[in-house]
Amino acid sequence: MSETTGTFVVTHAESDSAVVRDVETAQVHTLASNPGLEVHDVLEATVAPDPPLEVTWQLVDIEDRRAIELVDSDLEPTQHAKELAADAEVGDLIQEERAGTGEIHIFCVPSDDVDAAAADVLEDDETIARAARLEAVRVEVRRAADEGVLSVRYLPD
Numbered sequence: 726m727s728e729t730t731g732t733f734v735v736t737h738a739e740s741d742s743a744v745v746r747d748v749e750t751a752q753v754h755t756l757a758s759n760p761g762l763e764v765h766d767v768l769e770a771t772v773a774p775d776p777p778l779e780v781t782w783q784l785v786d787i788e789d790r791r792a793i794e795l796v797d798s799d800l801e802p803t804q805h806a807k808e809l810a811a812d813a814e815v816g817d818l819i820q821e822e823r824a825g826t827g828e829i830h831i832f833c834v835p836s837d838d839v840d841a842a843a844a845d846v847l848e849d850d851e852t853i854a855r856a857a858r859l860e861a862v863r864v865e866v867r868r869a870a871d872e873g874v875l876s877v878r879y880l881p882d
Contacts (some may be wrong), residue, residue, distance in 0.1 A: 727773070727774075728772065728785060729747065729749070729752070729754070729771065729772050729773075730770070730771040730786075730867050731747045731750070731769075731770075732747070732748045732749065732750055732767065732768070732769055732857050732858070733745035733746060733747055733754070733767070733770055733772070733874045734746050734748055734765065734766070734767055734768075734850070734853050734854050734857055735762045735763060735764055735765060735766040735767075735768070736753070736764065736850060737764065738739060738759055738762050738763050738764050738766075738843045739808045740760060741754055741759060742755065742757065742759055742781075743756045743758075743759040743760065744756065744831055745762075745768065745770075745772065745782075746810075746850075746854065747877060748767075748854045748855075748857045749858070750802050753783060753854040754782040755771050755781050755783050756772070756775075756781060756783060756784060757775040757781035757782065758783065759781055759789075760784060762842050763792075765792060765793055765795075766790060766791070766792055767791050767792070767793060767853070767856075768784075768787055768789070768790050768791070769787070769788040769789040769790075769849055770786060770787045770788060770790075771784070771785040771786040771788075772785060772867060773784075773785045773823050781793050781801060791862055792862070793853050793856045793857065793861065793863070793864060794861060794862065794863045794864070795852070795853075795864050795866075796863060796864065796865045796866065797843060797854050797866055798865050799834050799849055800867050800868060801814060801867055801868070801869045802831065802867045802868070802869055802874050802875070802876035803867075803876070806829060806853075806867075806873055806874065806876040807815065807869060807872060808836045808864045809821065809831055810833050810872070810873075811835040813831075815833050815835055816833065816834075816872065817832075817836060818831070818832055819831040819832075823878075823879075823880075825881065826846040826859070826861075826881045827859060827860075827861050827878070827879045827881050828859055828861075828879045829876055829877070829878050829879070830876070830877040830879075831874065831875070831876050831877075832874075832875040832876075832877070833873055833874065833875075834869055834874075834875055835873055836871060836872070836873045837870075838876075839868045839869070839870040839873060839875055840868070840870065842868075842875050843866045843868050843875055844849075846866055846875070846877055847864075847866055850876070852864055855856050855879065856858055859879045860881060861879035861880050861881055862880070862881065862882045863878075863879075863880040864877060864878070864879055864880070864882060865877070865878040865882075866878075
């Protein structure tokens with residue numbers, strides 16, 4: 726095994742160890758120590774096998790560390806998001822790049838499932854990993870229950 730450099734999400738953190746997952750390859754690395762990491766931290770870092778047994782990993786270098794803010798917004802999706810969803814079927818996902826950086830994901834769900842769908846997005850570790858890949862620092866979930874529209878906005882700083 727050798728050093729690995731990439732973008733990692735902290736999936737578990739205890740006082741004496743942590744687990745990070747590479748957002749591109751999904752490779753999981755258990756760290757032999759925890760240098761103050763918290764769950765959902767995003768790291769641009771290098772990890773290497775921890776000697777002598779090399780069954781755990783150590784952080785060799787942290788180039789950048791940021792937190793992803795998850796926001797359950799009381800705002801409705803934008804008019805544009807609703808228009809995109811108007812022609813979609815229940816179960817469809819529409820992805821659109823934002824002007825500049827980031828992305829908006831629009832889900833069409835049954836009206837009575839919008840709140841549950843929003844909770845699923847906010848609790849899903851993949852939401853954080855996707856935000857890390859998109860270089861977002863804020864994920865904002867908006868919903869229009871009466872229309873069955875859920876929008877997930879991956880926003881830059």
